[in-house]
Amino acid sequence: MQGRIWQHFLNILLLSGLAACQSFLPDLPEENELLDGPEEGLSTEEQGIFLAGDIAFNDEIFTPATGLGPIFVASSCASCHVGDGKGHPTNALTRFSQTASNEIVNRLLDKGGPQLQHRSIPGFTAEQIPPEANGVSKVVAPAVTGLGFLAAIPDQTILDLVVQQRDEGIVSGEVQWVDVPGYLKPEPWQITNSEAQYIGRFGKKSAAISILQQVVGAYKQDMGVTTDFDTEDPINFSLSANQIDPTIDPEIPASTVNGVVFYIRTLKRPLPRNQDEPSVIAGKSLFSQIQCSSCHLPVLKTGLSDISILSEQEFYPYTDMLLHDMGPELDDGHVDGNELSFEWRTPPLWGLGLAPDSQGGQFFLMHDGRATSIEEAILLHGGESESMKESFEALDRDKKNQIIEFLESL
Amino acid sequence: MLRFGRLAILAGALFLIVANWSYGQDVDSVANKDAIFARPFIFQGNVSKQTTTAIGGYLEGNTNYFVTNGVGDGFSMEMRRFNIFLYSSISDRIRFLSELEFEHGTEEIALETALLDFELHPSFILRAGVILPPIGYFNQNHDGPKWEFIDRPLVSTTILPATLSEIGFGFHGNVPVKTLTVTYEVYLTNGLNDNVVANEINRTSLTSGKGGALFEEDNNGSPSLSSRIGFKSRKYGELGFSYYGGVYNTFKSDGLNLDVKRGLNVLAIDVNFQVSRLRIIGETAWINADIPQSFGQQFGSEQWGFHLDLIYPLSTFNLFSLERITLNGNFRIERVDYNIDNFNETGTKIFDEVTAIVPGLSLRFSRSTLIRANYRYHWERDFFGNPASKTGGFQFGFASYF
Helix, strand or coil, X not given: CHHHHHHHHHHHHHXXXXXXXXXXXXXXXXXXXXXXXXXXXXXXXXXXXXXXXXXXXXXXXCCHHHCCCCEECXXXXXXXXXXXXXXXHHHCEXXXXXXXXXXXXXXXXXXXXXXXXXXXXXCCCCCCCCCCCCEEXXXXXXXXXXXXXXXXXXXXXXXXXXXXXXXXXCCCCECEEECCCCCCCCCCCCCECCCCCEEECECCCCCECCHHHHHXXXXXXXXXXXECCCCCCCCCCCCCCCCCCCCCCCCECHHHHHHHHHHHHHXXXXXXXXXXXXXXXXXXXXXXHCCXXXXXXXXXXXXXXXXHXXXXXEECCCCCCCEEECCXXXXXXXXXXXXXXXXXXXXXXXXXXXXXXXCCCCCXXXXXXXXXXXXXXXXXXXXXXXXXXXXXXXXXXXXXXXXXXXXXXX | CHHHHHHHHHHHHHHHHHHHXXXXXXXXXXXXHHHHHCCHHHHHHHHHCCCCEEEEEEEEEEEEEEEECCEEEEEEEEEEEEEEXXXXXXXXXXXXXXXXXXXXXXCEEEXXXXXXXXXXXXXXXXXXXXECCCCCCCCCCCCHHHCCCCCCCHHHHHHCCCXXXXXXXXXXXXXXXXXXXXXXXXXXXXXXXXXXXXXXCCCCCCHHHCCHHHHCCCCCCCCEEEEEEEEEECCCEEEEEEEEEEECCCCEECCEECCCCCEEEEEEEEEEEEXXXXXXXXXXXXXXXXXXXXXXXXXXXXXXXXXXXXXXXEEEEEECCEEEEEEEEEEEEEEEECCCCECCCCCCECCCXXXXXXXXXXXXXXXXXXXXXXXXXXXXXXXXCCCCEEEEEEEEEEEEEC
């Protein structure tokens, strides 16, 4: 009997101790306060692949011995996509080209184009922008969350939006038709044009068809890391075509790239916050009234996907995935593909309110991070969005704030 | 805020107890410079007088339970170190000491010390071999059983590269000046290598610049200088100033110029004081390094950090047949800034900082053996200064010389 009392006493003591200890440990933030983490519903096997991709994306830092460079921009994925969120201007990519009348003349591929690698490993020299380049764009890294959903939008949906916008006459988005790299096998549902090009959907100018192309390009152009898919290092052509690092190529295998692609595809959608707040509800309504939602389309739907949680899902990215004329203010003179230099793809607005959590506590918005507040970003809109900007400017302070609060809630 | 309150109450309670129960703990009787010889197995070897050679070592292990932003990997146990010492008094004036470290089982095996001392005079002793350069207090005084905390100080291991072992030579000595003993050390060593920047940490890291190959050959043929001067009072303790510097990169090889010479400078101040029964151990260090511009702003050219440990004997008691066990209340505060600079693009501050507090208790069975428990909470802000990642956890461990 006495033994039992002692046992109960010890159990209570142990539980109290654990509870007391737990109260000294940091709490888990609310799920909608974080961008990272997998979409709900992954199988055990899929969670294992997600974890491997997570480690490669967030923990692997390349060095000269493991393939970094010889010229590069960053030494890890997470350097630019901190916490899977938007990047900081200090790690912005510099893209350059030679253009005339807003169209491409020369991509300067033999001069190090289309992207500057401004850092180098010891013994090598970093690139500089060639004098021929008259179009130079700085681009801040986008958030990578929810990209699996954007990748699973059927091409036909995007093409239908082009037609719908022409019919409505408010804005007129275009798709970017992109040449397919040899390693990429388009999905059966992807639509090709007469020149065997496919619809681009990733990157500020929709220059990449798929997440795989984006990841392979980032390993090469951002980190100077070769893969099974692309075995050539970036080279500083202004010095010598022999400026190749001594690491054996490919520097990482296809399995690592595929793991990262799976990780990005299955990162959760940014979850909205404060949706019941009256000001947020009012802001959401105003956002539509002044026709911001013409381009920042609230809802889209995925098609069939090999990952079941991505199949036929309605989601709320606030983008139409199309290129739009954004006016002279945002025209850097650079062209990535077939677009005009003042055309930019509508960026998804989901997760916008969490941008400061990965940008050092403040906003750096628009493609190059020049806007340090949401309002400043809105006022930089031009071209097709000129009338929406003017409508915003005409609102009183309270209504402007409601729109901003709504955008911060995404 | 509530958590801060709890911590403040915890810290306050600890020191109220301290104020009422105070049992003495002697200030170290040896200077930091001689800490490597202040190990029990050497004393015992000397006492027995039966042999000129002694074998000893220490063992330390602990448990970890940590949670970062609400996510943890559960409870785990860690076999930190099993180190073997070999000491030999070759003659009255020549002595040998070595330390072989097995970290995390056999994950890392390192020869930490293998040195010969030739004592021409107590104020002038030649030293050669694998030495522990005197950067701050910790590098030469790092044995687990000497410390009341389970984790080593961040400033000592991530700003300063402790434990740093290097092949080199130099001299050291003690010079009595009135009531003080002034100790000095000056050594030339092979120094650090290119991994100060070419590393997997993605920041300037002297710790990454250590390399086994440097035991065979300097990577740049340009030795590094390490030196420390200490002022020791038997009553109050010791204050030390140290400098370490030299070229770290491979700027030349096979007669070919590969880069310009890139140097680094390290300044450290350390204290080991006894104020009444309170023991205060601290170290602060500042680093300046010439970083290739092509490595970008991620790699800071300046770093800084400090730790301050407060150790107070709360009670001394007997437990069964174990006599004079001392219960210490301990508190550590530490902070490191890996990149003291502003962003070129925005003019805003670069962060990459860690701040931590570590309250704890230790039960000292003797100077050789203790068990210890720590609560650790640290705030880590990344390069951009995003909201701090918060880590908290409990550790329980043991350490003992043998």
